[in-house]
Amino acid sequence: MTDRPTIAPDAPAVIEARDLKTHFQGHTGLINAMLGLKPPTARALDGVDLRIREREIVGLVGESGCGKSTLGMSLVRMYQPTGGQILYRGDEITKAVGRQLKDYRRQAQIIFQDPYSSLNPRLTIGQVIEEPLIIHGIGNAAERREKVIKAMELVRIPAADNIDRYPSDLSGGQRQRIAIARALVLEPKFIVADEPVSMLDVSIQASVLELLDELSRDLGLAVLYISHDIATVGYICNHVAVMYLGRIVEEGKAEDVLTRPLHPYTQRLMAAIPRMDPGEATERVELRGDVPSPLAVPPGCRFSSRCPYTTPLCEAVEPDLSDQPSGQRVRCHIHDDRAARAHPELTPPRPGLVTETADAGILVETLDHA
Amino acid sequence: MAASTPPRAGTRPASAATLAQLAELNQRLAWKPAARLQVEGLSIGYSTLRGRFHAVEDISFEVPAGTNLGLVGESGCGKSTVIKALMGLQPANTSVSGRALLDGQDILGLDDRGLRDIRWNSISLITQSAMNSLDPVYTIGDQIAEAIRAHERVSRATAWARAEEMFALVGLPAGRLYEFPHMFSGGMRQRAVIAMALALNAGMLLADEPTTALDPIMQSQIMTRIRGIHAHMRRSMILVTHDIAVVAETCENTVVMYAGKMAESGPTADVLERPLHPYTMGLQNAFPRLPVPGAPRQPLISIPGVVPNLLLPPPGCRFASRCPFATDLCRTTAPPVVRHGAQVATCHHTDRSEEFRAAAARPETWRNMRGAA
Ligand SMILES: Nc1ncnc2c1ncn2[C@@H]1O[C@H](COP(=O)(O)OP(=O)(O)OP(=O)(O)O)[C@@H](O)[C@H]1O
Ligand SMILES: Nc1ncnc2c1ncn2[C@@H]1O[C@H](COP(=O)(O)OP(=O)(O)O)[C@@H](O)[C@H]1O
Ligand code: SF4
Numbered sequence: 021m022t023d024r025p026t027i028a029p030d031a032p033a034v035i036e037a038r039d040l041k042t043h044f045q046g047h048t049g050l051i052n053a054m055l056g057l058k059p060p061t062a063r064a065l066d067g068v069d070l071r072i073r074e075r076e077i078v079g080l081v082g083e084s085g086c087g088k089s090t091l092g093m094s095l096v097r098m099y100q101p102t103g104g105q106i107l108y109r110g111d112e113i114t115k116a117v118g119r120q121l122k123d124y125r126r127q128a129q130i131i132f133q134d135p136y137s138s139l140n141p142r143l144t145i146g147q148v149i150e151e152p153l154i155i156h157g158i159g160n161a162a163e164r165r166e167k168v169i170k171a172m173e174l175v176r177i178p179a180a181d182n183i184d185r186y187p188s189d190l191s192g193g194q195r196q197r198i199a200i201a202r203a204l205v206l207e208p209k210f211i212v213a214d215e216p217v218s219m220l221d222v223s224i225q226a227s228v229l230e231l232l233d234e235l236s237r238d239l240g241l242a243v244l245y246i247s248h249d250i251a252t253v254g255y256i257c258n259h260v261a262v263m264y265l266g267r268i269v270e271e272g273k274a275e276d277v278l279t280r281p282l283h284p285y286t287q288r289l290m291a292a293i294p295r296m297d298p299g300e301a302t303e304r305v306e307l308r309g310d311v312p313s314p315l316a317v318p319p320g321c322r323f324s325s326r327c328p329y330t331t332p333l334c335e336a337v338e339p340d341l342s343d344q345p346s347g348q349r350v351r352c353h354i355h356d357d358r359a360a361r362a363h364p365e366l367t368p369p370r371p372g373l374v375t376e377t378a379d380a381g382i383l384v385e386t387l388d389h390a
Numbered sequence: 391m392a393a394s395t396p397p398r399a400g401t402r403p404a405s406a407a408t409l410a411q412l413a414e415l416n417q418r419l420a421w422k423p424a425a426r427l428q429v430e431g432l433s434i435g436y437s438t439l440r441g442r443f444h445a446v447e448d449i450s451f452e453v454p455a456g457t458n459l460g461l462v463g464e465s466g467c468g469k470s471t472v473i474k475a476l477m478g479l480q481p482a483n484t485s486v487s488g489r490a491l492l493d494g495q496d497i498l499g500l501d502d503r504g505l506r507d508i509r510w511n512s513i514s515l516i517t518q519s520a521m522n523s524l525d526p527v528y529t530i531g532d533q534i535a536e537a538i539r540a541h542e543r544v545s546r547a548t549a550w551a552r553a554e555e556m557f558a559l560v561g562l563p564a565g566r567l568y569e570f571p572h573m574f575s576g577g578m579r580q581r582a583v584i585a586m587a588l589a590l591n592a593g594m595l596l597a598d599e600p601t602t603a604l605d606p607i608m609q610s611q612i613m614t615r616i617r618g619i620h621a622h623m624r625r626s627m628i629l630v631t632h633d634i635a636v637v638a639e640t641c642e643n644t645v646v647m648y649a650g651k652m653a654e655s656g657p658t659a660d661v662l663e664r665p666l667h668p669y670t671m672g673l674q675n676a677f678p679r680l681p682v683p684g685a686p687r688q689p690l691i692s693i694p695g696v697v698p699n700l701l702l703p704p705p706g707c708r709f710a711s712r713c714p715f716a717t718d719l720c721r722t723t724a725p726p727v728v729r730h731g732a733q734v735a736t737c738h739h740t741d742r743s744e745e746f747r748a749a750a751a752r753p754e755t756w757r758n759m760r761g762a763a
C-alpha cells in the first residue's frame with residue numbers, strides 16, 4: 021500500500037453529490053403539538069458536494085455526530101435525502117424507486133464498523149455472501165456459488181476451508197473481510213466503508229485497509245472511506261473531505277489536507293492526533309466543547325462557536341467553499357475575502373489573530389487549579 | 391428511570407463551613423504521596439466451560455512512584471485481566487497467583503474490607519466502558535460524593551463541592567452533576583468516570599483504554615486532562631491502550647503483552663525505537679502514522695495470523711506461528727526472559743534484534759509468512 025494511482029481531474033465521477041441534504045424530523049412533543057409548533061429538524065447533512073471517480077478513495081473525517089454516516093447512508097440510498105441530488109454515472113438517482121432503485125443498490129454497497137454483529141450468526145459464511153445474490157435474483161445455485169467463491173478469493177479467505185464455517189469461527193479481521201466479500205459479490209462500482217477497521221486490532225487493520233486499496237485499483241471501485249482514525253486515511257485515500265456539522269469545511273489531496281490543513285477546524289483536528297515521538301507531548305490548543313446540535317445550527321460559520329479566530333463576520337455570514345492556490349477547497353473567511361468585501365461593516369477574521377469574542381474559555385486550559 | 395427531570399441548577403452557593411472543610415479536604419488529599427507498584431510473577435487463570443486456562447502468565451513489572459506505565463498488545467492478550475486483578479475485580483473462580491505490592495502491601499489477597507479500603511482511595515480505575523462503572527439509578531453527583539464520603543469524614547455538602555471541582559477539572563459544568571448517566575453522551579460519561587477516579591487523588595490510577603472508540607478530538611481532550619492532572623499532581627498510572635502513539639506521549643515505561651505473557655518491557659523510548667521482540671516490531675509497523683510532508687508514503691504492514699488459543703497454547707514461543715524469524719528452537723522451547731540494559735524481552739534471539747529490526751521494516755518479511763498461520 022504505497023502511493024495511490026493518480027486520478028485525472030477530468031475523469032468522470034462514478035458518484036456525485038450536489039448540495040445533498042438529509043434532514044431528520046424530530047418527534048413532536050405533546051406541548052409542542054398543543055402549541056401548534058413544528059417538531060425540530062435535525063440538519064444532519066446540510067448541503068454537501070462531493071465527487072468520487074473510478075479507482076478513487078475519498079476519506080471522510082470529522083468529529084462524532086458531524087454527519088459522516090448520514091452522508092454515507094444517503095449516498096447508497098439507505099436514507100432518503102431531503103434535498104439536493106445524487107448522480108450515479110451521470111444519472112440522477114436521488115428519488116429513484118422500484119426497479120431503478122434496486123438496480124442502483126446493486127451498484128452501491130456499504131460496509132459497517134462492527135464485524136461482530138453485522139453478519140447473521142445462523143448463516144454459514146457461504147450463505148452470508150450468497151444472500152445479496154438471492155435478494156437480487158441473480159443466477160442459479162451453481163452460478164451463485166461460483167460468484168461466492170470468487171468474492172472470497174478477492175478478500176483472501178480460502179473458500180474451500182471456510183465456505184461452510186460460521187462467522188463465529190472467524191477472527192474480527194476475517195469477519196470484516198467476509199463483510200467486504202458480501203458487498204463485492206454484487207460487483208458494485210461504489211462502496212461506502214463506514215469505519216471498517218475501527219473495531220479491529222492495529223495488527224490486522226492494515227490487512228483490511230490494504231484490501232480496500234487493492235480492490236479499488238483492481239476493480240476500479242470508487243470508495244468513500246469514513247474514519248475517526250485520520251492516520252489510516254493518509255494511507256489509502258487520494259482525496260480527503262473534512263466535515264463539520266453537516267457540511268464539508270475543507271477538502272483536497274490527502275497529503276495537503278493532512279499535512280498542511282488550512283481550515284481552523286482541520287488544524288485542530290490534526291493537532292489532536294498523538295504523534296509518535298516518545299516523550300514529546302505537544303502543547304495542544306484544545307478544542308473545547310462539543311459540536312453544536314444539528315437541531316440548532318448556528319447562523320454564520322458553523323465553527324464560529326469554537327473557533328479561536330471568530331469575529332462578527334463569522335457569526336453573521338456563512339463562508340462558501342473557496343478554491344485555494346494550493347489546490348484545497350476551504351470554507352473560511354480567512355481564506356476567502358468575498359464576504360468581507362460584501363459586508364465591510366463586519367470585522368473579518370485574520371490569520372493567527374485570536375479574538376476576544378473567541379477567547380472566552382476556548383484557548384489553552386491550565387490545570388493550575390487541580 | 392426517574393420520571394421528572396432533575397433540577398438543572400448551577401452551583402449551589404457553598405456555606406463558609408463547607409468551604410473551610412473543602413479546603414482542609416483538598417489539602418489532605420494533595421498530601422497523598424504517589425504510589426509505587428511492584429508486580430511479581432502475576433498469573434491469572436479463568437475457568438470456563440471449555441476448561442481452565444491462564445489468561446495471564448508470569449508477568450512482572452514495576453511502576454515507580456510518580457511515573458506512567460503503558461500496557462499494550464492486541465485484544466485478548468490479557469491487559470484488562472491484569473487490571474481487574476489489581477483492583478480485585480476478577481470474577482469468582484479465577485485463580486490469581488504472584489504478588490502485587492502497592493507501596494509494599496500485597497493487594498492481591500485482600501478480603502472485601504481490605505479492598506474497600508484501597509479502592510478509589512489508594513488505587514482507582516477508569517474502565518473501557520464507562521457506562522459499566524456508573525450506576526444508572528443514581529445521579530452522577532451522588533455517586534462521586536458517596537465515593538468521597540466512604541473514605542473521608544466530610545459533610546455531604548463538602549463532598550459535593552469536591553465533586554464540583556472534579557467536574558470543572560474534566561470540563562463538565564457543575565449543574566450536570568444532578569443528571570443520570572444515561573443523559574450523558576459517551577465522551578461526557580467517560581469524563582465523569584475520570585472525575586470519579588480522581589476525586590480522592592489516589593496514588594495509583596489504572597486507566598483501561600480510557601479513550602478507545604472516541605473521536606480524535608474527544609480522545610485528545612481526555613488524554614490531555616489525564617496527563618495534565620497526573621503530571622501536575624505527580625500520580626502514578628498504568629495506561630492500557632492499543633494506541634502506541636498515546637503511550638509514546640504519556641508513559642515513561644512500557645510493557646508489551648502477547649497471548650498472556652510479557653513479550654517486552656522497558657523505557658518507552660527504547661522499546662519503541664529499538665524493539666528487541668519481533669512482536670513489538672510488528673506492532674510498530676502496523677501502527678498508522680500521519681504522512682510527513684514531501685516524504686513517500688510508508689507501507690502499512692499487518693501481522694499475519696491470529697493470537698493462539700490460550701486453552702491450547704503452543705509448546706514453544708507463543709508468537710512463533712506469526713513470527714517471521716521463528717526457528718525450530720522457537721517452536722519447541724519456551725523462550726527465556728533476556729535483559730539488555732533497562733530493556734527486557736522474552737525471545738530466543740534478542741541478540742539478532744538489530745538484524746530483525748531492519749528486516750521487519752520490509753513488507754515482504756511479513757507477507758511471506760502468509761499461509762503459514
Ligand atoms: N435517524 C436519525 N434521526 C435523527 N437524527 C439522526 C438520525 N441519524 C443521525 N442523526 C443525527 O445526525 C447527526 C449526524 O449523525 P451521523 O451518524 O451521520 O454522525 P457521524 O459523523 O457518522 O458520527 P460518528 O463518528 O459518531 O459515527 C447526529 O447529530 C445524529 O444524532
Ligand atoms: N471473565 C472471563 N472468563 C473467562 N475468560 C475471560 C474472562 N475475561 C477475559 N477472558 C479471556 O482472557 C483473555 C484475556 O482477556 P482480556 O484481559 O480481556 O484481554 P485484553 O484486555 O488484553 O483485550 C481472553 O482470551 C479473554 O477471552
Ligand atoms: S475564522 Fe471565522 S469563518 Fe473561519 S473557521 Fe473560524 S469562525 Fe469560521
Ligand code: SF4
Nearest residue numbers: 707710713720737738
Ligand atoms: S522466540 Fe523465536 S518465534 Fe518467538 S519472538 Fe523470538 S524469534 Fe520469534
Ligand SMILES: [Mg+2]
Nearest residue numbers: 088089090214
Ligand atoms: Mg458514524
Ligand SMILES: [Mg+2]
Nearest residue numbers: 469470471518
Ligand atoms: Mg481489554
